[in-house]
Amino acid sequence: MTHKYTYLAALLPLFMLSGCGSSSDNTSEGETTFSLSVSDAPVDDLSEVMVCFSQVELKGGSEDLLFEVGDGDNMIMPNEACVDDNEVVIANTLGIDLLAYPGSASFTLLEDIIIPAGEYSQLRLAISDGSYGVLEDSSKVEIQVPSNELKLDGFTAVISGVSDLTVEFDLRKGMTDPVGQDHYILKPRGVRLVDNSTSATISGSADALQLCSLTAPEEGDFGGSIYLYQGFNLDINDLSDNGGSGTYLPYASTLVSYDGENYGYEIGFVAADDYTIAFSCATEDDPDEDDGITFLQKQEMTLESSDIVVNFEATDL
Numbered sequence: 001m002t003h004k005y006t007y008l009a010a011l012l013p014l015f016m017l018s019g020c021g022s023s024s025d026n027t028s029e030g031e032t033t034f035s036l037s038v039s040d041a042p043v044d045d046l047s048e049v050m051v052c053f054s055q056v057e058l059k060g061g062s063e064d065l066l067f068e069v070g071d072g073d074n075m076i077m078p079n080e081a082c083v084d085d086n087e088v089v090i091a092n093t094l095g096i097d098l099l100a101y102p103g104s105a106s107f108t109l110l111e112d113i114i115i116p117a118g119e120y121s122q123l124r125l126a127i128s129d130g131s132y133g134v135l136e137d138s139s140k141v142e143i144q145v146p147s148n149e150l151k152l153d154g155f156t157a158v159i160s161g162v163s164d165l166t167v168e169f170d171l172r173k174g175m176t177d178p179v180g181q182d183h184y185i186l187k188p189r190g191v192r193l194v195d196n197s198t199s200a201t202i203s204g205s206a207d208a209l210q211l212c213s214l215t216a217p218e219e220g221d222f223g224g225s226i227y228l229y230q231g232f233n234l235d236i237n238d239l240s241d242n243g244g245s246g247t248y249l250p251y252a253s254t255l256v257s258y259d260g261e262n263y264g265y266e267i268g269f270v271a272a273d274d275y276t277i278a279f280s281c282a283t284e285d286d287p288d289e290d291d292g293i294t295f296l297q298k299q300e301m302t303l304e305s306s307d308i309v310v311n312f313e314a315t316d317l
Helices: none
Strands: 002-004 031-041 048-060 064-069 074-076 094-097 105-116 118-127 132-134 140-144 149-157 162-170 183-186 191-195 199-205 222-230 252-258 263-271 273-280 295-303
Touching: 031 048, 048 105, 048 140, 064 105, 105 263, 118 162, 149 162, 149 191, 162 252, 162 263, 191 263, 199 295, 222 263, 263 273
Parallel strands: 002 064, 031 162, 064 074, 140 183
Antiparallel strands: 031 105, 048 064, 048 094, 048 118, 048 132, 118 149, 132 140, 162 191, 199 263, 222 252, 222 273, 252 263, 273 295
16 A cells, blocks of 8 residues: 655755755654655766656555655645646656756755655656756757656665665666667666765866876866776776676766866765775766776775765876
């Protein structure tokens, strides 16, 4: 049985940091506080990725819980960003441009909702029609989601606790451009559910001018890519790109971009674990193909709940 909750929740300001803390003072015995945010890692060839959310569903626990976009019973506020082929607004949808929330920035879908404690086997995001991307020439291209639903891992909601989660969209891994088709596909393989209490941000700089022999950069230019892998003692020659055939597939990846002074990167909402992080001069990565990317450097680190800075210097070659 799916239970529809009828509390109202307000959206936080557009740019915020997830995991900034929530209160569980209002919970009763057998309940916990639940919050959910959305974040993104950038994709190579789209300037906007508008995804149209219609429902959030929690499977398991003492009962299935359903949070709908819409009037009266909604947990998230609809907007007019999603339209059909006739430019008519699709009712009960919330359109979010994922590219507006890179790295550690996020958009709050649900905040401080009281839910029953227990084991939730899945979190599902229902995606309506109307999702689209914007290409470099400003034209729009349809984005489709298989079965209009993203099925993610579950989580444990402890009694009188706080479940503060973020859905991280790694678009370089999950957004594909099928050959011969006029739309993009957003696949669940590029989406992960992260517990903010045990996650952190990895950021840093890369000496792309020297490492990649670049000249005269302009603000917004890409100067390589960063790839993150779970585990230590990984041979750099066995590291794979997204869609590659190497031994080790990336946990996450992001582009290195020039801010007018330096080339930098940021990967937000990374779960606590041991990682290998690697730098490549490549800036394009087809998640459906083995692009044969060459990695110049790699480093190892243990990520706990504190942010880490990892830089890639030309002197390290």
